[in-house]
Amino acid sequence: STYSPNDNPSSAAPEQSAPAEDSSTDDQTAEKPVIGVLVFDYSNNYCTYIRNAINYYAGEDVEIIMQDSQNDQAKQAEQVDTLLQRGVDALCVNLVEPESASTIIEKVKPTGKPLIFFNKCPSDEDMLSYDNAYYSGCSPYDGGVMQAEMCIDAVKANPAADKNGDGVINYVIIKGEPGHPDAELCTQANLDTLGAYSDGITFKNLDIQTANWRSDQAKDVMDAWIGRFGSEIEMVITNNDGMMLGGVEALKAAGWFGDDPQKQVLFIGHDAIPEAIPLIEDGTLYGCILQDAVNEGRATIVMAKNLCFGRPVEEDLGVELGAIKDFRSPFIKITKENTQTAVDIYNVALGN
Amino acid sequence: MKSISTTAVSWKKQSGSVSKFLLSNAIYFVLAAIFLVMVMINPGLLTLDNISFILSQASTRVIFALGIAGIIILGHTDLSLGRMIGLSGILVSSLLQNLDYPRRIFSSMPRLPLWLPILGAMLLSALIMILLGLVIAKIKVPSFIASLAFQLIVMGILSLYFDYVNDSSPIGGLDDGFKAFVQGGFMIGSVRLPFLVIYAAIVTAIIWFIWNKTKLGKNMYAIGGNPEAANVSGVKITKNLLLIFLIAGLLYGLGGSFEAARTGSASNSLGYGYELDAIAACVVGGVSMRGGVGTIPGVLAGVLIFQLVSYGLVFLGVNPYIQYLVKGLIILLAISIDTQKYVKRR
């Protein structure tokens, strides 16, 4: 006989379809439940904070197997197989490509095990296709909108940012890896929001270049923009703070952020990682959008544990889940005024 | 004609002393040893299901590893492999989406038969590989750098297509029939025999036949061994090289299509970096980067070692950073042992 990915390969689910009851009862108590966590890319700063938060909130009563999908969806699909074989009791997956959710669901569904997606959200349809699937995270497009709003706030707060006083703010975007949902959607949201804005001031995009999330490449890109646009640049937006670090460095090296009024720029980052805080505080950065990595990580592991131990999924979550069984951790705008918020959050994320 | 032989030569069969046997089959022992050690660490690994997963994961890799192996035996290399996989994957995914998928790219297109887009990807890949082959054979550009340039060019093309058809957003909603065709399998009793393993076996058999039973295969080894001598011996270097590149292209196209179906979606990062894994697997499996040397079982063993290590380390739950270390050390160990058979006793 044949099987297809939608079918239930008999041996793949040798045990229970309701693991909760099992593990909470008799002799299995000696063995802690095992939760598999797949992070889409260990080299991604932001995910590092989620990782830390997951570990922090995991507690002593579960075993975590955390693995790196190395930004390769094919690899991640294999790791799901592997972890299911290994017999994990719940799986938390930070997808490489949200469109692959259905493939992952097809693998997990026959086992009936809890599946918590985090950081990258599958489509509503996919989410609803499996009862035991949940989500924790935010949506990159929303972050991009909020980032654009921060840009507008920044200009309002600093009229001098329009250096040539023409009523137009010339901005550049340093984009993450092209094709990556976080880069594409965030950038698109920036463009949409800023492009639509026309209240006394308008925004003009000078150029978008990619730096693949990396600060060394961002530095090179910024160098070339300094050579090309010079003080025409009035605002810089980056898709993440790794690239922000490189961009800031290039500007500093070229004598920006000093006394020369022409060599000033509004710089808005994304993630508010700890390295960004001092830069916000000393005024180099106007601000960053923070996705609450800690909350995201906490909700992920709390839901996973609840399901493992047969508790209601929302227990200890603090909020109710949304229509697609999703937990949304809000974006937070971090500027000089509220850097402490970010510090507090990351203190947890860094396990301090 | 008068025979000029006087003393007859006695034809012994290669009488393998034990140590020689061990040495020349080292790679298979290494494979077995790695498996054993892992099973000792966690006996749960020793199930037919695990083995079936490892095999099915190795299957797509075997397909493109066999493609690049031919190129390496010719004495060349190919850094464009990963992007070729990506191109095929993107192309096939964009053409094989479920009719009811809301974000279907070619929404008015009828459902295509599976073989059509796959064949298309294979032919496109073959065409690109032939161009690469021409640059190498005719303009004499070293393959390392020519294929690096092609890596970039193919990335450009596939990304532009990706951007054009789907605004650079991952392509999902792959045709269920396509996924079943690739991800499905037979159940023999309680054991899964994935279709992929069967496809890989068929491909392997065909390539084995080409390498060992056809003129093209013999010529491939000859060209890799000594291109000048091959030329003098009447081997048409360019033609044979192009054929081997063409075959590699077909295999990349096939492997890339499978890879997309296996993954369930495709973006322009699909396949990224696969070339290094594939080359490494070939080399660990005894294919010499100087050309002229390599066997099918060796390539299979090389790919299996890589897949076993990847699977095993995840299965054992090893910290990903430590996995880098362990993987590096295992490769080093495997190749060090395998290398000893070539080190001339002096």
Next chain:
Amino acid sequence: MKSISTTAVSWKKQSGSVSKFLLSNAIYFVLAAIFLVMVMINPGLLTLDNISFILSQASTRVIFALGIAGIIILGHTDLSLGRMIGLSGILVSSLLQNLDYPRRIFSSMPRLPLWLPILGAMLLSALIMILLGLVIAKIKVPSFIASLAFQLIVMGILSLYFDYVNDSSPIGGLDDGFKAFVQGGFMIGSVRLPFLVIYAAIVTAIIWFIWNKTKLGKNMYAIGGNPEAANVSGVKITKNLLLIFLIAGLLYGLGGSFEAARTGSASNSLGYGYELDAIAACVVGGVSMRGGVGTIPGVLAGVLIFQLVSYGLVFLGVNPYIQYLVKGLIILLAISIDTQKYVKRR
């Protein structure tokens, strides 16, 4: 005694016909041509500032390209370069942070003199490269695969360190003195002469001296050109190979430190993929992957071409996807032209 001169053959000196001159200096013309075309597209590129940016970006690359070039001339390759850069960058960054940086890693450590961590990184890299050299020279593992294994191992080590000291979060707050030392420069009138360019020039001069004036340099070419000939001539292959690997390690350590200071922060992805760029730059600059051939000006030109193209395409505001394509085509063009000088017409 009669002289046995080869009376039959008249050995003309390589008569510098124009076409021959053009061919053997092709790479420099390619460099100039690319620049010209870009300037024609956007004349704004033709400013001293832009040139100074390009040169300073190229400077760190030149440093490690010269390191790997020696290895390629030896007939080997090194895929671990990028990770070695990352290791050095992380190490130095973790040791050279501003005293008042809130997230200083070694918060109770006094301010170290700049040279100390840099030297430390250089020595550590040199040590690792010597190990790699030993694996290649003694265990006879092909360098491609040995260095691939080292790539993984070094990645493992540096990630574990990165995770241990800074929880896998980018290391920032680099010592201002360190950054000034690397990113600073002289102003000559209104023109910036970056320190980095000077450092690169000094390194280039030293390596030029080693390649052209010392026994080690001559032996390097000989080993790369014909290892057997070198061996039977009494050249100590292992010793010379280890020295060249050691030098590469020192350069990686230096370049990695500079790269961190230039970028202003370091994470474990620093340097990722640099090896392919460096190898490609060398090859485009005429260093042969078969070993034995390569010059310092060639390497410089190769690196400059790469940097010019990267800078220029961003400067011209070319769509990133099209950049892949253009970059691939330019590499293909440059190498195709350069290759012609080696193509023997018979």
Next chain:
Amino acid sequence: MANSDYILEMRDICKAFPGVQALDHAQLLLRPSCVHALMGENGAGKSTLMKCLFGIYQKDAGEIFLDGHPVNFNNPYEALQGGVSMVHQELNQVLEQNVMENIWLGRFPMKGIVVDERAMYRNTKEIFDNLHIDIDPKQKIGELSVSQRQMAEIAKAVSCGAKIIVLDEPTSSLTENEVSHLFRIVSDLRSRGCAIVYISHKMEEILQISDEVTIMRDGKSIATQPAAELTIDKIVSLMVGRDLSHRFPQKSSRCCEDILLEVRNIKGAYAPAVKDASFQLRQGEILGIAGLVGARRTELVETIFGLRTREQGEIYVEGKKVENRTPSQAIENGFALVTEERRQTGVFEDLPIIQNATVANLAKYTGRLGVLDNTAMVSDAKWVVENMKVKTPFLKTHMGSLSGGNQQKVILGRWLLTNSKILMLDEPTRGIDVVSKFEIYQLMIDLAQQGKGILFISSEMPELLGVTDRILVMSGGLVAGIVNTQETTQEEILSLAAKYL
């Protein structure tokens, strides 16, 4: 054990390779100021014995004494330090580097930490002047002719100031002039107290130059005798274990009427090129090609074979014009070419003998569906090994581990399998032992008798005179003349060879 009469004693040396006992208690006793010839059939173990001395191979058993002291060199560096130098059978040079760098490789003159280029130039010049070699020390060695490179190797070995110099077939690619020149160098070295081990397959040379001769067979030392007591026949019978009455096979007079190959005014496109060559080759004829180094004999046959670009001229086979733009076309048109540079253009070192033997003939084994007929391939390869008397343990043995002469035999066999009408042999007996040479001559004559035509390039006058029907003499890229072998003399050929200089 050590005997102070000898500067070098090698006793009971054993060395095995997979499937081969290359050395089986071999002995070599070398007196100071003595030229000691080492002789034996291809594969007898001569080179291996010398490589064991020089530290390239490690012996399995046995003892080596140098000046009465036991030594065991681990690598060539130690051997050179110990006063042993060696000219290797196969040229081993760094083609991309210049002559002087090759000569001083491993022992560059230094000035502080800098290589002293001037001293290097001066010293090279001095050595070359001493040895009367006229080569520019700054020329890239890859640009030199094979014989010039050979002379540079000899100069290098000589300049080491070694007590013992091993010359492994130093004359295989030297012209007569250069050979006599080499002999003067050797005599000179001997008179300065050097001991020389001289390996060669050229009988005349051996008797001319050596004081003592050691003969090897199957890895054993069969005899060591003063050269004065030996004759060619005696050496040969010791080498082979039986008598060999003639050096050249009996030739029956053949009628050569039908023209098999005609070459008209061919000219090569790229230097070094044939300038203008026309000739005819008849059916059943062996046409020798003589000339000095640089006469473009090699280029002539390579141009005919399509290996080099032909700018002008036509080629006719049996009156029909053929193109021969590529070797594969030439092969289809019935040509075969055994090239001069075996290692570079003939041998697939990593491939087994079976494939080396059949590579030019694969079309013949291709059956329906493109499947190769393995049985036919094996039996053809067996035929080659047996008929050519290739010394090898297995058909699967890799070509690289055969002795030089045996590799040459496999290549000859490769072309015999293609059954070509026109065989072009470029120095086919280079490095071949006396018995095998005889066999190759016999083979050529047999093939001619079957109606094939043979072009036979050789720098050895005796063999040209011994087996050819006519001799074409080239000079400076032109045909200086074609003479009937029966009616010509060595002098006439030499003067023709100098015609266009």
